[in-house]
Amino acid sequence: MRSNQPQTIYLSEYQVPAYLVDHVDLRFELFEEGARVHSTLSVRRNPDSRAASAPLELDGDSLRLESVALDGAELSAADYEDRGDQLVIASVPEQFELSVVTWIEPQNNTRLEGLYKSSGMFCTQCEAEGFRCITFFPDRPDVMARFRTRIEADKASYPVLLSNGNDVDRGELEGGRHFVTWEDPFPKPCYLFALVAGDLVEKRDTFRTCSGRDIDLRMYVEPRNAEKCDHAMDSLKRSMSWDEEVYGREYDLDIFMIVAVDDFNMGAMENKGLNIFNSSCVLASQDTATDAAFQRIEAIVAHEYFHNWSGNRVTCRDWFQLSLKEGFTVFRDSQFSADMGSPTVKRIEDVTLLRTAQFAEDAGPMAHPVRPASYMEISNFYTLTIYEKGAEVVRMIHNLLGPEMFRKGSDLYFERHDGQAVTTDDFVRAMEDASGRDLTQFRLWYEQAGTPVLNVSDEFDAEQGVYRLNIAQHIPDTPGQSNKKPQHIPFALGLLGSRGEPLPLKLEAGEENAPAERVLELTEASHTFEFHGIGERPVPSLLRHFSAPVRVNYPWSREQLLFLMSHDPDGFNRWDAGQRLAVDVIQSLVGAPKDAAVEPRLVTSYRHLICDSSLDQALVAKMLQLPSEAYLIELADNADAPAIHRARERVLKHLAISLRDELVACYRRNLESGDYEITPEAIARRSLRNTALAWLLVINDEEGRELAVRQFRSADNMTDRMGALRALVNSDYEEDRNLALEEFYQQFREDPQVIEQWFSVQAASDRAGQLPQIHALLEHPAFDWKNPNKVRSVVGAFAGQNLSAFHNPDGSGYDFLAEQVCRLDDSNPQIAARLVTPLTRWRKFAPEYSEQMKAALERIRDKDGLSRDVYEVVHKSLAG
Ligand code: TRP
Numbered sequence: 082m083r084s085n086q087p088q089t090i091y092l093s094e095y096q097v098p099a100y101l102v103d104h105v106d107l108r109f110e111l112f113e114e115g116a117r118v119h120s121t122l123s124v125r126r127n128p129d130s131r132a133a134s135a136p137l138e139l140d141g142d143s144l145r146l147e148s149v150a151l152d153g154a155e156l157s158a159a160d161y162e163d164r165g166d167q168l169v170i171a172s173v174p175e176q177f178e179l180s181v182v183t184w185i186e187p188q189n190n191t192r193l194e195g196l197y198k199s200s201g202m203f204c205t206q207c208e209a210e211g212f213r214c215i216t217f218f219p220d221r222p223d224v225m226a227r228f229r230t231r232i233e234a235d236k237a238s239y240p241v242l243l244s245n246g247n248d249v250d251r252g253e254l255e256g257g258r259h260f261v262t263w264e265d266p267f268p269k270p271c272y273l274f275a276l277v278a279g280d281l282v283e284k285r286d287t288f289r290t291c292s293g294r295d296i297d298l299r300m301y302v303e304p305r306n307a308e309k310c311d312h313a314m315d316s317l318k319r320s321m322s323w324d325e326e327v328y329g330r331e332y333d334l335d336i337f338m339i340v341a342v343d344d345f346n347m348g349a350m351e352n353k354g355l356n357i358f359n360s361s362c363v364l365a366s367q368d369t370a371t372d373a374a375f376q377r378i379e380a381i382v383a384h385e386y387f388h389n390w391s392g393n394r395v396t397c398r399d400w401f402q403l404s405l406k407e408g409f410t411v412f413r414d415s416q417f418s419a420d421m422g423s424p425t426v427k428r429i430e431d432v433t434l435l436r437t438a439q440f441a442e443d444a445g446p447m448a449h450p451v452r453p454a455s456y457m458e459i460s461n462f463y464t465l466t467i468y469e470k471g472a473e474v475v476r477m478i479h480n481l482l483g484p485e486m487f488r489k490g491s492d493l494y495f496e497r498h499d500g501q502a503v504t505t506d507d508f509v510r511a512m513e514d515a516s517g518r519d520l521t522q523f524r525l526w527y528e529q530a531g532t533p534v535l536n537v538s539d540e541f542d543a544e545q546g547v548y549r550l551n552i553a554q555h556i557p558d559t560p561g562q563s564n565k566k567p568q569h570i571p572f573a574l575g576l577l578g579s580r581g582e583p584l585p586l587k588l589e590a591g592e593e594n595a596p597a598e599r600v601l602e603l604t605e606a607s608h609t610f611e612f613h614g615i616g617e618r619p620v621p622s623l624l625r626h627f628s629a630p631v632r633v634n635y636p637w638s639r640e641q642l643l644f645l646m647s648h649d650p651d652g653f654n655r656w657d658a659g660q661r662l663a664v665d666v667i668q669s670l671v672g673a674p675k676d677a678a679v680e681p682r683l684v685t686s687y688r689h690l691i692c693d694s695s696l697d698q699a700l701v702a703k704m705l706q707l708p709s710e711a712y713l714i715e716l717a718d719n720a721d722a723p724a725i726h727r728a729r730e731r732v733l734k735h736l737a738i739s740l741r742d743e744l745v746a747c748y749r750r751n752l753e754s755g756d757y758e759i760t761p762e763a764i765a766r767r768s769l770r771n772t773a774l775a776w777l778l779v780i781n782d783e784e785g786r787e788l789a790v791r792q793f794r795s796a797d798n799m800t801d802r803m804g805a806l807r808a809l810v811n812s813d814y815e816e817d818r819n820l821a822l823e824e825f826y827q828q829f830r831e832d833p834q835v836i837e838q839w840f841s842v843q844a845a846s847d848r849a850g851q852l853p854q855i856h857a858l859l860e861h862p863a864f865d866w867k868n869p870n871k872v873r874s875v876v877g878a879f880a881g882q883n884l885s886a887f888h889n890p891d892g893s894g895y896d897f898l899a900e901q902v903c904r905l906d907d908s909n910p911q912i913a914a915r916l917v918t919p920l921t922r923w924r925k926f927a928p929e930y931s932e933q934m935k936a937a938l939e940r941i942r943d944k945d946g947l948s949r950d951v952y953e954v955v956h957k958s959l960a961g
């Protein structure tokens with residue numbers, strides 16, 4: 082049982098482990114009614130520990146202890162203490178073998194931590210603290226051991242038995258059972274342990290490494306998914322060669338395995354040599370996966386593969402260092418995706434996520450530094466701050482050092498710390514040592530929470546020909562942190578002349594060959610930069626390619642934004658200017674009278690985007706996406722979500738009505754014949770035609786409706802089918818919507834990944850996803866409370882994307898979410914805690930909303946036997 086008053090763990094209290102484990106010998110007997118786990122640990126006292134005669138303390142959770150033996154001698158109950166969450170042996174020798182037998186019930190494990198069953202197969206998830214649900218062990222990442230694992234199971238039901246490393250032995254057992262033994266030569270923390278047993282088909286391929294070794298690549302999936310492996314396998318091979326080329330990292334075992342499982346709390350897991358994936362993050366076919374899914378799969382396969390070096394070979398000392406592996410690995414996978422497709426589009430996607438969701442987290446009650454100083458439940462710290470802001474911090478180091486020095490730094494880091502469990506500070510030190518740069522002040526990015534705000538003002542001195550830019554930074558207070566120090570911020574910028582020409586940035590009068598783009602380094606609370614030889618007031622292009630994860634305030638006029646949209650040489654900033662303009666226009670209409678005019682220049686600029694086919698179409702496809710409701714809410718104070726929704730709809734409808742003919746032409750121009758491809762160009766074409774379709778249906782255009790129905794019926798890929806379905810679902814054509822939903826369901830009812838998309842397109846729609854319909858989805862036979870993907874696709878999509886319905890002024894959306902969180906809390910606390918997120922933002926909203934949101938949080942708080950996971954989120958949200 083979890084105690085009701087969870088403890089806080091502090092970084093400052095870190096102590097090296099008192100005992101080390103050199104080797105682990107595991108034997109799993111798998112049965113339908115449970116599993117017996119035999120574990121033998123080779124333990125020795127840690128010479129670096131000052132706790133001389135410390136008791137041996139092993140972590141455990143939900144285990145039934147059957148026996149304990151020390152150096153082969155069975156211990157009696159008086160020799161040890163089973164505290165439930167710890168097995169304590171008061172006195173042990175310097176060095177010994179400890180054998181423990183535990184009994185667990187994977188078939189009843191709904192938390193999906195440790196060993197559990199999913200669609201008839203056994204599988205594991207040990208990060209962060211799941212190994213303690215399998216056997217007693219020092220469950221902390223700085224205890225690294227070599228594992229040998231023997232799995233025994235019924236041969237007919239579980240022909241495939243997998244664990245980390247190489248299979249070294251296999252054979253038959255009595256009663257139709259068999260076994261396989263695996264040995265992993267690399268010492269690893271127990272969070273990287275994995276086991277899979279099931280009736281799976283195997284897909285094989287090979288990869289020849291840079292040193293000429295042939296690696297066996299194997300994917301294991303349920304037989305019905307055999308045809309959905311190619312994309313992941315190709316992505317894996319691309320990742321392997323990219324990591325050799327860009328980071329000099331070669332794969333180190335002879336086998337690399339990927340397994341797909343349907344019930345999984347997160348996206349995927351980098352277990353050594355045996356990556357386990359959420360089915361939705363690995364299985365794809367043209368017919369069932371959208372372009373976005375193809376790209377996400379490529380990125381996640383790469384991410385998990387890259388962890389083999391950034392995470393497994395060099396791992397984390399403790400969980401406060403989580404961003405050491407996650408921030409770095411997200412940076413690596415985003416570089417990879419940029420190289421595989423369009424770098425500007427990838428940057429836009431990353432920044433959209435960061436600004437919409439990470440900035441919101443950083444401004445909310447769960448705000449924490451990239452390297453947190455404390456936590457209650459570590460699962461709650463797999464956050465956008467650790468992952469996405471952590472990646473931005475590594476990106477800034479990359480930009481400050483340049484690619485060559487950064488590579489020297491990463492080489493040094495991998496060489497110096499191979500086989501060790503280290504800290505974010507060790508990472509930064511390797512970068513300093515390799516480059517000779519001092520990153521002392523830069524380290525504040527790891528320690529201070531909150532998104533820095535840059536207030537930028539300027540003046541033009543026509544007489545002197547000097548343009549002055551003042552940049553002041555401040556970092557808002559966050560829970561437990563105030564009066565923060567200025568951070569080291571790389572700030573990329575350019576200045577444009579009146580014809581759009583880039584101006585040379587002379588920091589000294591008379592400077593020659595001055596570059597047209599500079600990266601200024603901000604280190605003080607305020608800086609003034611002078612640019613010389615400027616003949617007229619320039620238009621500043623600030624924070625190019627989003628060179629730091631900060632908010633920039635500058636009083637751009639709409640005229641200037643329109644100018645940047647068409648002239649900025651930085652594609653990212655062209656997009657950003659368009660977003661700022663659209664935000665400004667929508668914001669000005671929130672709460673405005675119904676007949677208030679929509680900025681006519683917005684229409685003109687969008688017309689230009691739609692009609693000028695000489696523009697980069699991938700960028701245009703992004704520029705046509707209006708800022709999301711979630712982003713508009715993030716930017717607002719006292720937010721009124723339904724009012725923001727109406728203002729955004731207003732602009733969308735106005736654009737669609739004004740550009741109706743252009744949209745039809747755009748749709749037709751981007752209709753393609755020929756084979757389906759997933760190149761940036763083809764993706765852009767599909768995105769453009771589906772945007773055109775969506776806009777036409779928002780205004781009930783009859784031709785749009787016909788095009789949508791036709792596309793829905795004739796599509797040869799999921800992007801187009803889903804594009805048409807989404808457009809119909811979000812339209813007033815109720816009959817077509819219901820028909821399409823029904824047809825789609827009948828066609829794909831056997832495919833859980835597609836049905837998840839079917840659920841979420843409805844739950845996220847203000848037309849098809851009002852509360853009574855959401856309740857109906859929860860009653861649908863395809864819905865399953867035990868499957869996190871289903872919960873996310875209905876409850877998560879409703880509360881996270883269908884914002885006008887969730888923020889219904891009558892409070893019904895909040896009540897609904899509170900109820901679902903409470904119901905999930907007993908079965909899967911990790912998922913329950915994540916679902917709470919929308920409510921934690923209650924302070925952001927106008928009082929009529931925030932009071933009801935707070936009341937919903939209080940109802941969750943008062944539930945009996947609340948998990949530690951939900952306890953932490955709810956209590957921190959209500960505090961202060
Ligand atoms: N390390 C995983 C990653 O690649 C994250 C992860 C997967 C995870 N499953 C989890 C974290 C379960 C906590 C709980 O990012």
Ligand code: ZN
Nearest residue numbers: 384388407410
């Ligand atoms: Zn990761």
